[in-house]
Amino acid sequence: MSAAPPVAARLLRVTGVVQGVGFRPFVHRLAMRHALVGWVRNVAGAVEIHVEGDVEEIRTFHRELSAEAPVVSQIDAVAIVHAVPTGSCEFRIVASADADGNRPITADLSCCAECEAELFDPANRRYEHPFITCTSCGPRYTIIRSLPYDRERTSMAAFQRCERCESEYLDPANRRHHAETVACPECGPSVWLTDNSGAERSRGSAAIRDAAARLRSGDIVAIRGIGGFHLACDATDDVTVRRLRERKRRDARPFAIMVRTLGDARSVSVVSVEEARLLGGAERPVVLLRRDEESPIAPSVSPGLDRIGVMLAYTPLHHLLLEAVGRPLVMTSGNLTDEPIAIGNAEALRRLRDIANLFLLHDREILAGVDDSVARVVDGAPLLLRRARGYVPRAVRLPVASPRPLIAVGAHLKNTFTLVRGDVAHVSSHIGNLDSVESLAHFHDSLARYTDLFRIAPEVAVRDLHPGYLSTRVAEELGLSRTIVVQHHHAHIAAVAAEHGVTTRVVGLAFDGTGFGDDGSIWGAETLVADLNGYRRAAHLRSVPLPGGDLAVREPWRSALGYLSLDPASADAFALAFRDVADRDRATAERQIERRLNAPHASSLGRLFDAAAAVLGLRARCSYEGQAPMELESLAGSALAEPLSFPVRETDGCLVLDPIPLLSALGELRQRGEDLAILAARFHESVASASAEVALAVADGFGLDTVVLAGGSFQNARLLSSVRTRLEARRLRVLVPRQFSPNDGAISFGQAAVAASVLARGD
Ligand code: ZN
Ligand code: ZN
Ligand code: FE
Numbered sequence: 001m002s003a004a005p006p007v008a009a010r011l012l013r014v015t016g017v018v019q020g021v022g023f024r025p026f027v028h029r030l031a032m033r034h035a036l037v038g039w040v041r042n043v044a045g046a047v048e049i050h051v052e053g054d055v056e057e058i059r060t061f062h063r064e065l066s067a068e069a070p071v072v073s074q075i076d077a078v079a080i081v082h083a084v085p086t087g088s089c090e091f092r093i094v095a096s097a098d099a100d101g102n103r104p105i106t107a108d109l110s111c112c113a114e115c116e117a118e119l120f121d122p123a124n125r126r127y128e129h130p131f132i133t134c135t136s137c138g139p140r141y142t143i144i145r146s147l148p149y150d151r152e153r154t155s156m157a158a159f160q161r162c163e164r165c166e167s168e169y170l171d172p173a174n175r176r177h178h179a180e181t182v183a184c185p186e187c188g189p190s191v192w193l194t195d196n197s198g199a200e201r202s203r204g205s206a207a208i209r210d211a212a213a214r215l216r217s218g219d220i221v222a223i224r225g226i227g228g229f230h231l232a233c234d235a236t237d238d239v240t241v242r243r244l245r246e247r248k249r250r251d252a253r254p255f256a257i258m259v260r261t262l263g264d265a266r267s268v269s270v271v272s273v274e275e276a277r278l279l280g281g282a283e284r285p286v287v288l289l290r291r292d293e294e295s296p297i298a299p300s301v302s303p304g305l306d307r308i309g310v311m312l313a314y315t316p317l318h319h320l321l322l323e324a325v326g327r328p329l330v331m332t333s334g335n336l337t338d339e340p341i342a343i344g345n346a347e348a349l350r351r352l353r354d355i356a357n358l359f360l361l362h363d364r365e366i367l368a369g370v371d372d373s374v375a376r377v378v379d380g381a382p383l384l385l386r387r388a389r390g391y392v393p394r395a396v397r398l399p400v401a402s403p404r405p406l407i408a409v410g411a412h413l414k415n416t417f418t419l420v421r422g423d424v425a426h427v428s429s430h431i432g433n434l435d436s437v438e439s440l441a442h443f444h445d446s447l448a449r450y451t452d453l454f455r456i457a458p459e460v461a462v463r464d465l466h467p468g469y470l471s472t473r474v475a476e477e478l479g480l481s482r483t484i485v486v487q488h489h490h491a492h493i494a495a496v497a498a499e500h501g502v503t504t505r506v507v508g509l510a511f512d513g514t515g516f517g518d519d520g521s522i523w524g525a526e527t528l529v530a531d532l533n534g535y536r537r538a539a540h541l542r543s544v545p546l547p548g549g550d551l552a553v554r555e556p557w558r559s560a561l562g563y564l565s566l567d568p569a570s571a572d573a574f575a576l577a578f579r580d581v582a583d584r585d586r587a588t589a590e591r592q593i594e595r596r597l598n599a600p601h602a603s604s605l606g607r608l609f610d611a612a613a614a615v616l617g618l619r620a621r622c623s624y625e626g627q628a629p630m631e632l633e634s635l636a637g638s639a640l641a642e643p644l645s646f647p648v649r650e651t652d653g654c655l656v657l658d659p660i661p662l663l664s665a666l667g668e669l670r671q672r673g674e675d676l677a678i679l680a681a682r683f684h685e686s687v688a689s690a691s692a693e694v695a696l697a698v699a700d701g702f703g704l705d706t707v708v709l710a711g712g713s714f715q716n717a718r719l720l721s722s723v724r725t726r727l728e729a730r731r732l733r734v735l736v737p738r739q740f741s742p743n744d745g746a747i748s749f750g751q752a753a754v755a756a757s758v759l760a761r762g763d
Contacts, residue, residue, distance in 0.1 A: 006055070007052055007053060007054075007085045008052065008053070008054070008055040008058055008085070009038070009050065009051065009052035009082070009083040009084060009085040009086070010050075010051055010052075010058055010062070010080055010081065010082060010083055011048065011049070011050050011080070011081050011082075011083040012048070012049040012050075012051070012062065012065070012078055012079065012080045013046050013047075013048055013049075013078070013079045013080075014046060014047045014048075014049065014065070014075055014077075014078050015045060015046045015075075015076045015077050015078075015079075015104075016073065016074045016075040016076035016077070016104065017072075017073055017074040017104050017106055017394065018046065018047045018069075018073050018074075018075065018104070019042050019047070019104065019105070019106060019148065019149045020105070020106035020140045020149045020180065021070050021072045021073040021106055021109075021135065021136060022070045022072075022073075022134070022135025022136045022175075022177075022178075022179070023047055023069070023070060023073050024040045024041075024042065024047065024093050024178050025093070025135055025172065025175075025177040025178050026068070026069065026070050027040040027047065027049055027065070028040060028091060028093055028172045028177070029172065029173075030061055030064055030065065030068070031049075031051060031061065031091040032091060032172070034053065034054075034057040034058070034060060034061045035053055035054070035057060036051040036052065036053040036054075036057060036058065036061060036091060037051070037052055037053060037088045037089060037090055037091050038050040038051040038052050038086075038088060038091055038092075039088075039091065039092045039093070039094045040091075040092075040093055040094070041093070041094040042148045042149065042150075043148070045104055049065075050083060050086075051091075052083075052085045052086065052088070062078070062080060065078060066078060070135070070136055071136070071282075072106075072109055072136050072137075072282050093172075093177075093178055104394075104395055105140065105141055105144060105147065105149070105393050105453060106140040106141065106149070107140060107141055107283070107389070107390050107391055107392060107393065107394055108138075108139045108140050108141055108142055108226050108227065108370070108389055108390060109136065109137045109138060109139075109140060109282045109390075110137060110281075110282050110283070110284040110312075110314035110315070110390070111132070111133070111137050111138070111313070111314060111315055111316050111318075111319060112134060112136050112137035112282075114134065114175065115132045115133060115134055115137055115316065116316070116319060118132060119132050119316050119319060119320070120319075120323070125164070125184060125185070126184055126185065128205045128208075128320060129183075129184060129185045129188065129316065130191050130208070130315070130316045130317040130320055130362070131181075131183050131188045131189045131316065131317075131362075131364060132183075132316045133179060133181040133182065133183070133316075134175050134176050134179050134182070135175060135176060135177065135178065135179040136175075137282075138179075138181040139181065139226045139364075141368060141370070141392065141393055142226050142227050142366050142367060142368050142370055142389075143155040143156060143181070143364065143365070143366070143367060144367065144453070145157075145367060146452070146453065147453060149180060150180060151180040151181075154180060154181070155364055155365035155366070155367055156180065156181055156183070156189075156364065158363070158365070159183060159187055159188055159189060159364075160187060161182065161183075161187055162184060162186040162187035164184065164186070165182050165183060165184050165186075165187055165188075168182060169182050185204075189362050189363050189364040190203065190204060190362065190363060191203070191204065191207055191208065191317060191360065191361065191362045192204075192207050192360075192361055192362075193207035193208075193210050193211050193358055193359070193360050193361075194349075194358065194359045194361060195357070195358060195359075196349070196352075196353040196354075196356060196357060196358065196359065197349075197353075198346075198349050198359070201358075205320075207360065208317070208320050208321055208324055208360070209324055211223075211321060211324075211358060211360045212321055212324030212325040212326075213324075214357070214358055215232060215233065215234055215321075215325050215329065216234060216325060216326075216327070218233075218234065218237060218239070218240045219233070219240075219357040219358055220232070220233045220240070220243070220244050220247070220355060220356045220357055220358075221233070221356055221357065221358045221359070221360055222334050222342075222348055222352045222355070222356035222358070222359045222360070223317070223321070223331075223334075223359075223360045224345065224348065224359075224360065224361050224362050224366070225315060225317070225318070226314070226315055226366070226370070226389065227341070227343075227366065227368070227369060227370030227371060227372075227388070227389045227429075228333065228334055228341035228342060228343045228366060228369045228370065228371070229333075229334025229335075229341065229342045229343070229348045229352065230331045230332065230333065230334055231244060231248065231330075231331075231332050231333070231334050231352065231355055231356060232258075232329045232330060232331050233329065233330045234325075234327060234329065234330075235255075235257040235297050235298060235301055235327070235328040235329055235330045236296045236297060236298055236327050236328065237298060238298035238299060238300050240298075241255070241298045241300045241301055241330055242300050244330060244332070244355070245300065247354060247355040248332070248336060248337060248355055249336060249337050250332075250337045251623035251624070252303050252304070252623040252624060252627060253337075253623070253624040253627075254301065254302035254303075254305060254307075254308070254309060255301050255302065255309070255330045255331075255332045256286040256309035256310070256311060256330070256331055256332060256372060256374075257297060257301060257308060257309065257310055257311075257328045257329060257330055257331060258310075258311050258312070258313060258318060258322065258328065258329050258331040259310060259311075259312060259313070259322065259328045260312070260313045260318075260319060260322040260323060261312065261313075262276055262279060262280055262312065264322075264328065265279055265289070265310050265312065267292070267295075268291070268292055268295045268296065268297050268308070268310065268328060269289035269290055269291055269292050269295065269308060269310055270289060270290040270292060271289060272377060274377045274380050274381070274382070275287055275289060275377050278375055278377060278382050279310065279311070279312050280312060281390075282390065283373060283389070283390025283391055284311055284312055284314035284373075284389075284390055285311065285372065285373035285374055285375040285384070285386075285389075285390060285391075286309040286310065286311045286372050286373065286374045286375070287309070287310055287311065287374075287375055287376060287377070288307045288308070288309055288310075288374070288375075288376040288385075289307060289308060289309075289310050290306060290307055291305075291306055291307060291308050295308075296327075296328075297328060301330060304627075304630075304631045304634065305630055305631065305634045306634040306637065307376075307634070309374060311331070311372060314390075317360075317362070321360070331372075333371055333372070334348060334351075334352055334356075335351070335352075336351070336355075338432065338433060338435075338436060338439070339351075339432075339436065339438050339439070340369055340431075340432060340438055340439060340441075340442040341369045341370075341371055342369075343366040343368075343369045344365075344366070345359075345361045345363075348361075367449075368429075368446070368449055369429075369442065369446075370388050370389045370392060370429045371386065371388040371389065371429065371430050372386075372388060372389055373386055373387055373388045373389050373390050373391055374386040376715075376717060378717040378720055378721055378736075379720075379721050379724070381738070382738075383715070383717070383720070383736070383737065383738075383741075383742070384737070384738075384739070384740060384741050385715055385741050385742075385743065386414075386430050386741060386745060387416075387427070387429070387430065387739070387740055387741060387745055388429045388430045389429070392427065392428065392429040393426055393427075393428075393429075393450070393453075393454075395424050395425065395426055396424075396425045396427060396499065396739055396749065397423050397424065397425070397501075398420065398423045398424070398425050398498055398752065398753055398756050399423075399497075399498050399501045399502065399503050399532070399753070399757075400423070400503060400532060400753070400756050400757040400760050401422045401423035401756065401760065402420050402421070402422065402423070402460075402752075402755065402756035402759050402760065403759050403760055404459045404460050404759055405419070405420060405421045405456050405457060405458045405459055405460070406419075406420045406458050406459065406460040406461070406462055406484075406752065406755055406756070406759070407419055407420075407447070407458035407460070407461055407462065407478065407480075408420070408461075408462035408463075408486075408748040408749070408751035408752040408755060409461065409462065409463050409464075409471045409474050409475045409478075409748065409751075410431075410464075410471060410744070410747050410748030410751065411464060411469075411471065411488065411491075411744035411747035411748070412433070412434050412435070412464070412466065412469040412470065412471055412744075413433050413434075413513075413514075413744050414430065414432070414433065414741075414743055414744040414745045415430075415431040415432060415433065415434045415439070415443065415471065415744070415745075415748075416428045416429070416430060416431055416745050416746075416747075416748045416749075417431070417443065417446070417447060417450075417748045418748040418749050418751070418752040419447075419450050419451065419454060419456045419458060420456075420458075420752050420755075420756060421454070421456045423756075425749060425752050425753075426450055426454050426456070427740070427748060427749050428446050428447070428450060428748070429446065430745055431443050431446060434469070434470045434471050434474070435470060440470065440474070443474065458478070458480060459480060459481060459482070460480055460481070460482045460483070460484060460755065460759065461475040461476075461478050461480045461482070461483045461484070462475070462483070462484045462485075462486060462748075462751040462752060462754070462755040463475035463476075463483060463484075463485055463486070463751070464485070464486065464487075464488055464491070464515075464516065464747070464751070465485050465486070465487045465488065465516045465517075465518065466488070466515075466516035469516075484751075484754075484755040484758060484759075486750070486751045486754045486755065487515070487516070487517070487518055487535070488510075488515025488516055488523070488747065489508075489510035489512075489515050489517075489523055489524075489526040489528060489535075489710075489711070490508075490510075490528060490530055490534075490535045490750070490754065491746075491747045491750030491751045491754060492508070492510040492512070492515075492710035492711050492742075492746065492747065492750055493506070493508030493510050493528055493530045493535070493708050493710050493750070494530065494532055494750040494751075494753045494754045495710065495737070495740055495746040495747065495749045495750030495753065496508075496708045496709070496710045496735055496736065496737050496740075496742075496746070496750075497530075497531075497532065497708050497735065497753070498532065498749065498750065498753035499737070499738060499739045499740060499749070500735045500738075502706065502708075502735065503531060503532055503757070504531060504706070505529060505530065505531045505702070505704055506529075506530060506531070506704060506706040506707065506708045506735070507527065507528075507529060507538070507695050507698045507699045507702070507704050507706070507707045507708070508526075508527070508528045508529075508530045508535070508707070508708040508710060509526075509527055509691060509695055509707065509708065509709050509710065509711070509723070510526045510527075510528065510710045510711040511524070511525050511526075511605040511691070511709075511710075511711040511712075511713035511714060511719075512524050512525075512604070512605065512606060512711035512712040512713055512743070512744070513553070513604055513605075513606035513607070513625060513626075513712060513713075514602065514604055514606070517537075517603075518537075521543060521600070521601045521602065521603070522546075522600055522601065522602035522603070522604060523540065523602075523603055523604075524541075524602060524603055524604030524605055524606060524607070524711075525540055525541035525603050525604060525605035525608065525657070525713075526539075526540050526603070527539035527540065527655070527691075527694055527695060527698055529698060529702050529704070530708075531757075532753055532754050532756075532757035532758075533754070533757050533758055533761060533763075537654060538654065538655065538698045538701075538702075539648075539654060539655035539656070539657070539694045539697075539698060540603045540654065540655075540656060540657070541603040541604070541605060541608060541656070541657045541659065542566070542603065542656050542657060542658045542659065542660075543601045543602060543603045544559070544562035544563050544565070544566060544601065544602065544603075544607075545562045545565060545592075545593045545596070545599040545600070545601055546558060546559060546562050546599060546600055546601075546602050546604075546607060547561060547562060547588075547589035547590070547592040547593050547598070547599045548589060548592065548598060548599070549598050549599070549600055552607060552610070553606075553607075553610075553622070553625050554621060554622050554623070554625070555620065555621050555622070556577075556610035556611060556613050556614040556619060556620060556621070556622060556628050557577045557578055557581050557586075557614045557620040557621070558589055559607040559608070559610040559611040559614065560574055560577035560578070560610075560611040560614035560615055560663070561577070561578070561586070561589050561590070561593070562593065562599070562607075562611070563611050563659065563660055563663055564577075565590075565593045566660060567660045567664075570660060570663070570664045570667075572667075572668075573615070573663070573664035573665075573667035573668045573671075574615050574663065574664070574667050575667065575671070576614070576615055576616065576617035576667060576670060576671065577611070577614035577615045577617070577620065577667070578620070579617060579620070580620050580621075581620055605687070605711070605713045606625070606626070606629065606712065606713060608659055608687070609628055609629035609632060609713070610622070610628045610629070611659075611663055612628075612632065612662075612663060612666055612683050613628035613629075613631065613632055614628075615663050615664075615666050615667040615670070616666055616667070616670050616676060616679055616680070616683075617670060618631060618632065618635075618676065618680075619631070626712070626715075629713070629716060630716075632680045632683065632684070633680075633684070633716045633717070633718055633719075635676060635677045635680035635681075636677065636680040636681040636683070636684050636718055637677065637681070638718070639677055639678060639681040640681070641678055641681035641682040641684070641685050642682060642685065643682065643685040643686040643688070643689040643690070644661075644662050644665045644666070644682055644683075644686045645661045645662065645665065645686075646658075646659060646661070646662045646686045646687070646689070646690035647661060648690065648693065648694060648697075655694055655697065655698070657690055657691075657694065662683070662686050666679055666682075666683060681718075684716075684718045684719055684722060685722060687719060688718075688719055688722035688723045688726060689722075689726060691723050692723050692726035692727050692730075695707050695723075695727060695732070696727070696730055696732070699732060705731075705732060705733055706732065706733045706734075706735060707727050707732050707733070707734050707735070708734075708735045708736075709723060709724065709734065709735070709736050709737075709742070710737065710742055710746070711742055711743070712741075712742060712743035712744065713742075714736070714737070714742040715741070715742050715743060720736065720742075724736065
């Protein structure tokens with residue numbers, strides 16, 4: 001008889017997204033495979049594993065831990081140290097421990113393929129169960145009350161596991177081993193359908209069939225999901241979609257649609273390989289796809305645009321409903337325009353009763369309102385336009401750790417906030433525009449939830465430079481000992497640099513609608529030489545008066561008039577812009593410019609796009625911000641086009657782009673009958689080429705080799721792609737947003753990156 005091999009013991013600490021993703025059951029299986037004993041447990045922010053047995057087996061275990069981890073997990077680091085053998089004879093999953101430190105929380109996960117198969121299998125005991133989940137799918141962030149992630153600290157605590165669910169939960173060989181959301185028709189949440197007074201019509205599978213039938217006949221149904229309510233209707237029925245627009249008070253801003261499968265997505269739109277990957281990922285964002293010519297989708301879903309926002313079903317309830325409806329559904333957030341999404345049953349009935357005829361409700365409480373995320377593919381890589389469900393509250397590292405915990409309150413529009421401890425940034429979900437009591441309440445609720453979940457007590461507030469923004473008041477009212485102020489476009493550039501781990505000086509192009517400049521004027525087409533600590537304005541678009549101030553956002557003719565006021569000789573070329581404008585309105589606006597009354601000066605790229613749309617005769621008025629740029633991008637498509645003249649001159653050491661020759665040329669060519677699509681394409685190429693030339697000149701002048709592209713204007717794929725291609729052709733390194741949106745959703749992260757760096761430097 002040979003002697004037993006010596007027993008080794010190791011303690012492993014795995015950090016990253018490792019809780020709520022089936023990590024402990026995976027570790028258990030792996031330990032069994034290598035005949036190791038010991039235990040695994042969740043501690044705050046990590047998984048701890050104690051293994052003992054043959055030293056070679058432990059080595060293989062360690063290697064396979066990273067190599068074979070569940071796909072939805074994300075390992076940041078595995079630390080391994082020697083431990084003392086305990087002489088245990090089994091491997092156990094032990095109860096969670098709690099401690100301080102950073103605590104990653106898993107984002108909500110879409111229904112996995114295995115659960116989807118069981119959902120449609122009549123022989124399975126969870127056949128048609130709308131709350132089927134497992135260790136690798138289901139809600140997470142939106143049902144978590146506190147950490148560590150165990151059922152009793154989630155809204156699933158209201159449901160007692162039945163005997164069969166309990167045995168699956170306890171069985172290490174089962175794929176629902178330690179699935180905190182495990183449930184079945186016997187013991188889980190349920191679904192029911194009511195009319196808009198709350199009176200119940202049907203329950204369970206019957207409710208889903210009932211809702212499907214009503215959707216097919218033109219009703220609008222409010223549906224409770226993971227992060228809140230959706231308003232749903234038949235996406236192929238133009239009359240119904242227009243009725244939903246009327247009731248929701250949303251004229252033209254595009255609606256997202258939902259289909260069940262990738263095949264269904266292909267039947268309404270063109271889907272590339274990268275787009276398919278993005279559509280089908282566990283995050284399930286809305287993906288902007290090119291509308292198929294034969295698409296049955298109603299024109300009023302995305303009027304004037306060549307793209308539609310499509311997402312795949314991501315909850316079992318969506319799968320069942322779409323299967324029963326058999327056609328694509330509009331799925332737009334359950335709110336009135338500009339209000340936060342509704343999450344509670346009673347709240348939804350109160351707020352949405354005038355919009356929806358019916359309510360498909362369930363009793364698994366939603367603890368945080370989270371909107372759908374939105375993304376598109378540009379040059380073969382995903383570009384997030386709205387970072388919300390599926391992505392939050394995933395933590396992101398800062399390149400420079402903050403010596404003090406801080407809160408960056410973000411921008412006025414498309415607000416998010418960011419909480420920081422050390423080098424870990426927790427960026428909130430999309431909150432919306434901070435201009436109503438409701439969105440302010442949403443901000444404070446979300447902040448309270450984040451400070452509680454992540455146990456961060458901020459000591460420093462970070463805010464925008466604009467004295468009048470509500471976010472500024474919010475920051476001041478936090479009453480913290482110190483407030484750091486960050487300029488809007490500096491924050492845009494810092495956000496992108498920081499997510500790429502870049503702390504050195506870069507040339508930053510920050511193109512957007514509006515941001516408060518350090519000279520008191522409105523900025524929005526800036527080229528800054530910047531690092532995390534500071535910036536210098538190196539180039540910008542020529543500044544113009546915007547008669548009517550904020551009105552200009554909705555009325556592109558006002559931007560055109562502003563430009564015309566700088567060069568009255570171009571009046572003929574600009575004529576189309578004022579075709580549908582009343583003489584009286586125009587005269588008032590001209591007086592505002594003359595007397596410098598309510599006509600603030602701005603260098604906004606968004607407003608230049610508006611002015612271009614106006615002089616092309618495309619539109620004089622918009623029903624949402626960004627409508628004119630989006631339509632111009634749609635029109636331009638991928639048509640090849642030559643840039644028009646867009647001169648740059650130097651004033652006081654700053655390069656200034658003068659778009660008046662460009663606008664005049666567009667107006668003249670259009671009046672001579674040149675094709676609108678070609679002119680839209682030439683406009684894009686003119687902006688891209690002039691911006692790239694400016695970036696090159698600044699890079700040369702300062703000896704820099706990296707250019708950052710940031711700001712809402714880079715949601716425009718053609719602009720982003722064209723600027724990038726032009727710069728890369730000249731051997732510059734180009735950084736674009738990846739983890740965050742180019743738009744103001746990224747501002748809080750940029751503010752946090754700047755403040756952390758400033759504090760770390762000891763300023
Ligand atoms: Zn699953
Ligand atoms: Zn059960
Ligand atoms: Fe911005």
